[in-house]
Amino acid sequence: MARRGFLLILSSPSGAGKSSLTKRLMAWDPTLSFSVSATTRSPRPGEVDGRDYYFRSRPEFEAMIAAGQMLEHAEVFGNLYGSPRAPVEEAMLAGRDTVFDIDWQGGQQIRQAMRDDVVSIFILPPSIAELENRLRNRAQDSDEVIAGRMAKSRDEISHWAEYDYVLVNHDLDAAEDELKAIVRAERLKRFRQPGLSDFVRGLNREFELR
Structure with a gap:
């Protein structure tokens, strides 16, 4: 069902x-599904975009905030972190x-x-x-x-x-x-x-x- x-x-x-x-x-x-966060910090060795984080530039991240595409966000030690809305909504509609x-x-x-x-x-x-x-x-x-x-x-x-x-x-x-x-x-x-x-x-x- x-x-x-x-x-x-x-x-x-x-x-x-x-x-x-x-x-x-x-x-x-x-x-x-585990919510993968987006961040403006640089990838560390071995980290993969979309698996460990969604790595975005600050302008890209700020544009996502302005467009309402982030469920939550905060700035920590000079870098922005947050939870993108789209993957979460896709999972929710699929019953996950x-x-x-x-x-x-x-x-x-x-x-x-x-x-x-x-x-x-x-x-x-x-x-x-x-x-x-x-x-x-x-x-x-x-x-x-x-x-x-x-x-x-x-x-x-x-x-x-x-x-x-x-x-x-x-x-x-x-x-x-x-x-x-x-x-x-x-x-x-x-x-x-x-x-x-x-x-x-x-x-x-x-x-x-x-």
Whole structure:
């Protein structure tokens, strides 16, 4: 039965498990699309246009903003980043859901642009001590970077109430199961299944023919 796809936004403070859950969700359902961002920064070695990012010049990016072709955008360290609208709308009309691994600011812009088609989930850590432990156990950042991430996390967590769902990531396997349950339930919502009306009309015709 035909279904309208939706935009799945995942947000969290760094270290709460957002990226790990996104990877697990994409592995669970290969029909999911991951939103590829556009950027004005130069490609790094090995990066491919359209796979890692859509690489655009600043004039091209600004023209996309002016034409309403970006769902959200921001400037970070002198470069523009954002989510192009066209690939997301194409996936949605084809009945595919698109996953966004994005911060609360980007999430706000996307909800304003596509409110009825957005499902937003905020992921919380079980405690602040555990959040710091996870950042340290990754062994990717210096103490200075970790301190910066921890300082930023309080502001990020303050936006939890803006989201449709909130998951507390005590255990990654359990959080993954909860995330999958949300996706399954959202796909079954009546307004996302435009083919239901025709299906029910077909049932009624069967009654008439009995």
